[in-house]
Structures are given as C-alpha cells and as structure tokens.
Amino acid sequence: MREFGDLCVALQEQRERGESLSLQGLALRWQLARRRLDTRRSLLELDARQLADVGLTAEQARSEATQPLWRLFR
Numbered sequence: 314m315r316e317f318g319d320l321c322v323a324l325q326e327q328r329e330r331g332e333s334l335s336l337q338g339l340a341l342r343w344q345l346a347r348r349r350l351d352t353r354r355s356l357l358e359l360d361a362r363q364l365a366d367v368g369l370t371a372e373q374a375r376s377e378a379t380q381p382l383w384r385l386f387r
Contacts, residue, residue, distance in 0.1 A: 346382075353378045 356364075356374040364374055 350382075353380065 356369070356378045359374065361371065364371060369377075
C-alpha cells in the first residue's frame with residue numbers, strides 16, 4: 314500500500330508546483346502502464362531456462378507479475 318501513498322504524494326507535489334497532466338500525457342502514461350502489465354504477465358509464461366536467460370528466478374517473475382496496478386504508473 315506504500316506505493317499508492319507514494320503516487321498520491323507525487324501527484325500532490327505536482328499540483329503544488331502548478332503542473333498538470335494533459336489528456337495526452339495521461340494517455341501516454343496509460344499506454345506505458347498497459348505495456349508494463351503485458352510484459353510482466355508474459356514473465357509467467359516463461360520456463361525456468363528462459364527465466365535464467367533474463368536473470369530471474371520463478372519467484373522473482375511471480376513477484377514482478379503480481380505487482381499492484383498503481384505501481385505500473387511509476
């Protein structure tokens with residue numbers, strides 16, 4: 314839950330600086346988050362040899378693939 318709090322703090326700081334996120338900026342962030350979600354879920358389809366090739370264990374891949382949605386927006 315800490316990550317969601319971090320996101321809220323970052324958005325509040327952005328508002329305090331007078332910055333705003335345009336609709337285009339929001340769309341780009343959503344595309345990035347969607348790509349990250351797809352990539353992370355693809356990790357679950359790799360076998361042990363393929364995971365070793367990218368330097369991950371099965372547990373690391375599972376942990377990465379099951380991150381909360383709001384962590385994808387970082």
